[in-house]
Amino acid sequence: MTAEVQNPKSVDENGNLNGTTKFDSFLISTKYIGTDYSYKHQIVWKNAIGFLILHLLALWGVILIVTGNIALKTFLWTVLFMYAATIGITIGAHRFFTHKTFKGTPLLKVFLLCLQTVAGQNSTFIWARDHRLHHRYSDTDADPHNSKRGFFFCHIGWLMMKKHPYVIELGRRIDMSDLQADKMIMFQKKYYYYLYFVVAFLIPVFVPIYFFNEHWLSSFLVCYCARYILQLNGTWLVNSAAHLYGTRPYDRKLQPVESWFVSCISLGEGWHNYHHAFPWDYKAAEESMHFNSNATIIRFFERIGLAYDLKIASPDMVRNRIVRSGDGTHHVLGNDEAKSAVSAIGPLHPLNPTYNSTLKSPDAILKPEGLPLFHEKDVLINNLTRRNVAG
Structure with a gap:
């Protein structure tokens, strides 16, 4: 720097x-803003100890599941809540509220806010602020979960340490006026902890106890601890694995990668190189990509009248970006040399979590203004293109 x-x-x-x-x-x-490796983050011990205790309790809950010490109804109830929480983050907090990739009716907004609260990753307002900061200053010291500091830091360590001064100061400068003007968002922000206690703790734990005759301790360990921590780690893999292990077919200058593995477990959030190249595309991936049930769910919302104005990157725009800045690994427009420049621990397959390009990763050094969050001109053009194609 x-x-x-x-x-x-x-x-x-x-x-x-x-x-x-x-x-x-x-x-x-x-x-420039990059990563100052001489800077030492200060550990917040109450956070570190809290996460350790939660992970140990979650492990206890997982053991109860695999040993068959809970009712099948309790297990299915837990899976349902985990799936709902994932949608609340990936479709709600991420694609809808943070990136505005589509619009929704008030009913859909309430629904997604409820599911986002179940996920227990802070209020939608704070989640969106941190994520917009992540996109603007991706993989630098101004990124809350800077992947240049290693897997542990960007996966969970950043939540155990004091924020870097850049994160604090530049986070205050992120434009949040759209969410500040949204009464639903601000209501959830104001009463978040009360809402969280009801929908993320009380309801998930109480229902198996009352209706399925589950022991209160088993319900707590499985329906809250195991469900919460497993879902958290699935989300955190987007910050860690999807920034470190994969390929960059859309923009080799961006640290995020394409990860089949992360996409598989996060309902489609692992096509991360594409997403950072086109953050306003509701699919967060090319149309033909696999493991993207989030895009399918959004289209379902559109069909039943809850979602509208879905934003997309036109095929020509995507193709031009691939040719201009991709690393050569694209499945259609890439080249054999770049496609063969991958390695993995074990089977060499994209579903292997360690599947990774051996090409040089970007330095992630940005100007103080950072990267653009939205390309409104492109969005308007692509909305017109989409309507013309649909017509």
Whole structure:
């Protein structure tokens, strides 16, 4: 990271530049934002210990499941809630509220907000703010879960440590005006912990106890601890594995990768190189990609009148991006040399979690303004294209 020296005359007696904060002054003078490996994150021990306890309880719950010490109804109930929570994050918090990849009726918004609350990953407002920051400053010190700091950090470690100063300051500058103007979003933000207790803890645990005659401890360990931690780790793999192990057929300058494995367990969120190249596409993948049930669910919402104005990247736009900036591994437009430049521990197959390109990964060094979150001109053009094709 490189910085130029400021002209002292432009700084007032409070250390501010033309009325801006010291951090604004620093950003003005900073040429690039990358990863400063000399910076040491400070551990938040209550978070670290809390996650350790939750994982141990979840392991206990998993053991109860695999040893058959819970009722089948309890297991199916747990799977249902885990699936619902996943949809709440992947379709609700991610594709709908953060990236605005489609529009929805008030009924759909309430439904997705409820499912997002079940997931227990903070309020939709805070989730969207952190994710927009992640996209704007992806894989740099301003990214909350910077993958350049290794698998553990971007998977779970970032939640056990104090935020980097860039994350704090630049997070305050992310435009959240659209969500701030949404009364439903702000209601959930205000009453999040009360809502979470009811829909993510009380209901999942109480129903098996009352209706399935499940022991209260088993219900707590399976329906809350195991369900919550397994679902969390599935989501975290999008931040970790989908940034480290895979290929970059759409943009070799972006750290995120295409991961069959992550897509399989996250309902389609692992086509991450495509998603970071076209963050406003509701599919978060090419139309032909596998393991993308989220896109199918969104189209179902459209068919029944709950979702509309689904945004897409046109085939020509995608093709041009592949040819211009892809790493050569695209299944149709790639080349044999790049396609063969992959390795894995064990079977060499895209479903192997370690399937990874041996081509050089990008440096992830960005200008202070970061990457664009939305391409409104492209979105408008593609909406017109989609309507013309449909017509």
